[in-house]
Amino acid sequence: MWKVSAILLLMAVTLSAQPPGYQVGRPPTPEEVRDLGSAIAPDGTGLPEGSGTVAAGRELFAAQCARCHGPNGEGDVGARLIGGQGTLATPRPIKTVGSFWPYATTLWDYINRAMPFDRPGLLQPLEVYAAVAYVLNLNGIIEADQVMDATSLPKVKMPNRDGFVADPRPDVPRERRPR
Amino acid sequence: MKHGRPSRRQLLQIGAAVGGSLLAGRKTSALETNPRKLGEPLGPYSERSPFEKAVRWRRESKTPETGSSFTPLHDSVGTATPSALHYERHHSGIPTIDPARHRLIIHGMVDRPLSLSMTDIRRLPSVTRLLVLECGGNSAGEWAASGADVQRSYGLVSGSEWTGVALSLLLAEAGAQPRASWVIAEGADACRMMRSIPLATALESSMLAYGQNGEAMRPSQGYPLRLINPGWEGNTNVKWLHSLKLTDQPYMARDETSKYSDLMPDGKARIFTYAMEAKSVITFPSGGQTLPAHGLYELTGLAWSGRGRIDRVEVTTNGGRTWVQAALQEPRLPIALTRFRLAWRFDGQDALIASRAIDETGYVQPTRAALIAARGTNSIYHYNGIKFWSVRSDGTVTNVES
Numbered sequence: 001m002w003k004v005s006a007i008l009l010l011m012a013v014t015l016s017a018q019p020p021g022y023q024v025g026r027p028p029t030p031e032e033v034r035d036l037g038s039a040i041a042p043d044g045t046g047l048p049e050g051s052g053t054v055a056a057g058r059e060l061f062a063a064q065c066a067r068c069h070g071p072n073g074e075g076d077v078g079a080r081l082i083g084g085q086g087t088l089a090t091p092r093p094i095k096t097v098g099s100f101w102p103y104a105t106t107l108w109d110y111i112n113r114a115m116p117f118d119r120p121g122l123l124q125p126l127e128v129y130a131a132v133a134y135v136l137n138l139n140g141i142i143e144a145d146q147v148m149d150a151t152s153l154p155k156v157k158m159p160n161r162d163g164f165v166a167d168p169r170p171d172v173p174r175e176r177r178p179r
Numbered sequence: 180m181k182h183g184r185p186s187r188r189q190l191l192q193i194g195a196a197v198g199g200s201l202l203a204g205r206k207t208s209a210l211e212t213n214p215r216k217l218g219e220p221l222g223p224y225s226e227r228s229p230f231e232k233a234v235r236w237r238r239e240s241k242t243p244e245t246g247s248s249f250t251p252l253h254d255s256v257g258t259a260t261p262s263a264l265h266y267e268r269h270h271s272g273i274p275t276i277d278p279a280r281h282r283l284i285i286h287g288m289v290d291r292p293l294s295l296s297m298t299d300i301r302r303l304p305s306v307t308r309l310l311v312l313e314c315g316g317n318s319a320g321e322w323a324a325s326g327a328d329v330q331r332s333y334g335l336v337s338g339s340e341w342t343g344v345a346l347s348l349l350l351a352e353a354g355a356q357p358r359a360s361w362v363i364a365e366g367a368d369a370c371r372m373m374r375s376i377p378l379a380t381a382l383e384s385s386m387l388a389y390g391q392n393g394e395a396m397r398p399s400q401g402y403p404l405r406l407i408n409p410g411w412e413g414n415t416n417v418k419w420l421h422s423l424k425l426t427d428q429p430y431m432a433r434d435e436t437s438k439y440s441d442l443m444p445d446g447k448a449r450i451f452t453y454a455m456e457a458k459s460v461i462t463f464p465s466g467g468q469t470l471p472a473h474g475l476y477e478l479t480g481l482a483w484s485g486r487g488r489i490d491r492v493e494v495t496t497n498g499g500r501t502w503v504q505a506a507l508q509e510p511r512l513p514i515a516l517t518r519f520r521l522a523w524r525f526d527g528q529d530a531l532i533a534s535r536a537i538d539e540t541g542y543v544q545p546t547r548a549a550l551i552a553a554r555g556t557n558s559i560y561h562y563n564g565i566k567f568w569s570v571r572s573d574g575t576v577t578n579v580e581s
Contacts, residue, residue, distance in 0.1 A: 021351075022302065022303055022348075022352060023352075024293075024299035024302055024303065024352060025285075025293040025295040025299050025352070026294055027291070027292055027293070027294065028284045028286060028293065029294070032282060032284055032294055033284060036371070037365055037371030037373060037422075039363050039373060039424060039430050041426065041428055042428065042430070042431045045426075088442060088447075088448075089444065089445055089446030091557075093442055093557050095437065095442070097437075100436075100437060100448070101433075101436060101437050102431065102436055103431045105431070106432065106436055106437070109430070109432065109433070110433035113370060113371040113373065114270075114271065114370035114371065114372075114433070117271070120271065120369045120370050120371070163447055163448055164440065164447065164449070164450040165443075165447045165448070165449055165450070166449070166451070167449050167452045167453070167454075168449070169456060169561075170456065170542055171553055171554070172545040172549050172550055172552075172554075173549065173553070174543050174545070174549075175546060
């Protein structure tokens with residue numbers, strides 16, 4: 001019995017010390033990693049160098065974003081980007097960047113990976129910073145003279161930052177007599 | 180020739196009849212010509228019969244690259260959804276990917292970052308599972324009002340056999356570091372759709388699928404590779420998977436904060452609501468169908484749970500006053516579509532019919548009223564209320580406003 005246990009233990013130790021079994025694949029090249037969307041964490045991990053101003057963002061927005069999101073971000077084919085603060089607990093909630101999005105870094109990440117809708121990946125990092133600055137300013141979250149960069153952006157506190165809770169399900173009490 | 184094999188004399192009579200009509204060149208029956216016409220030649224890849232018309236439904240959209248298409252559940256039989264009728268949800272169109280050029284990059288908090296070809300991935304031991312896949316937003320319209328038919332109100336759910344590689348195997352190859360607690364999965368569609376997945380769950384049950392229903396999955400389902408998280412909302416099952424990044428935090432992607440979070444009446448939103456809870460719906464008779472006559476029918480539908488096996492399904496034909504247990508048709512697998520059946524006599528009386536699923540955790544599918552009492556009507560996602568159909572005395576079937 002002890003002998004068997006000892007052998008099993010030895011096997012386990014040997015197995016865990018071994019390199020992985022199939023040896024498939026190879027290390028990724030820098031180009032392969034660069035081709036992926038650069039995912040941005042809420043603490044700013046992944047944000048590139050550079051910066052953008054509200055003024056630069058206003059110009060960029062008119063050129064690249066307004067045709068879908070409206071001249072002032074009021075929404076059209078594209079989502080409404082402004083307003084809605086104070087509506088989340090009402091019968092008609094308006095979920096926008098300003099009223100609902102918990103992290104400003106998500107705005108950078110999403111514009112960078114998915115916008116403009118028909119040409120995602122078009123914008124350079126500086127342009128993304130500018131677009132983010134403008135949309136945040138449209139919502140009254142940052143001042144017109146604030147500059148967005150890898151340091152300032154993660155520090156922006158979104159109005160609905162504390163508006164999210166963990167999943168409590170199952171949460172619906174069972175009825176004694178359904179319907 | 181009433182029973183058993185035909186006698187020699189009868190065979191002779193048949194032969195004479197056939198021979199006679201050959202000579203005359205006339206039809207011998209209403210069903211076929213004589214001489215009979217040859218059928219179609221053999222082909223390399225089958226199409227369905229031209230008489231079959233079931234198709235997905237989709238809402239008109241100004242941007243046809245986005246939106247969803249709904250499985251025709253009312254026309255379904257058994258529990259497998261044909262790949263060509265599987266529901267779809269897209270955010271920036273369906274990419275065309277050459278599998279010879281596709282690579283999966285595993286990076287971040289791993290000891291050995293990996294770039295894998297599809298050949299590499301297919302070399303590994305495979306796993307196969309029959310699973311239900313349901314969009315987190317399936318039945319979203321039901322929060323406001325009961326939908327008119329089962330396809331439009333419940334059709335963002337489908338069942339497939341998925342084949343691929345256990346994610347745990349690939350993460351063992353890459354060597355997940357102790358600090359890693361999340362996996363950021365990203366697709367190679369134009370918008371690089373991304374979701375954060377808790378590493379513990381991913382190690383337990385997630386797989387990277389390349390096969391669907393015995394062949395390579397369709398481009399619309401993520402060809403050549405997609406993440407499958409059994410029992411979780413469809414959006415987390417990232418299609419066209421090209422990146423798994425291990426991290427120590429969720430990345431709060433747009434599609435897990437602004438979308439796919441569930442807004443409650445107090446204005447707070449539930450985040451990372453992954454599991455799809457038990458749900459069922461009667462597919463026959465269902466809204467828009469008509470019972471042609473009085474008599475005995477097989478009432479049938481589908482039940483599923485993201486948390487395991489369906490334990491039982493109960494059916495009411497009197498508006499919920501009494502419930503009877505329906506028969507569950509095999510196979511009855513965990514986290515898979517399960518078909519239920521109940522013999523039911525329609526005698527021309529108005530009937531309110533519905534089903535409720537109970538899964539192996541003991542969870543009971545709630546009524547619409549109970550669901551709304553708990554969550555309000557603005558959560559969009561994860562609607563799983565009991566669905567009533569009204570069978571009228573003339574045999575027509577409609578939705579029920581409640």
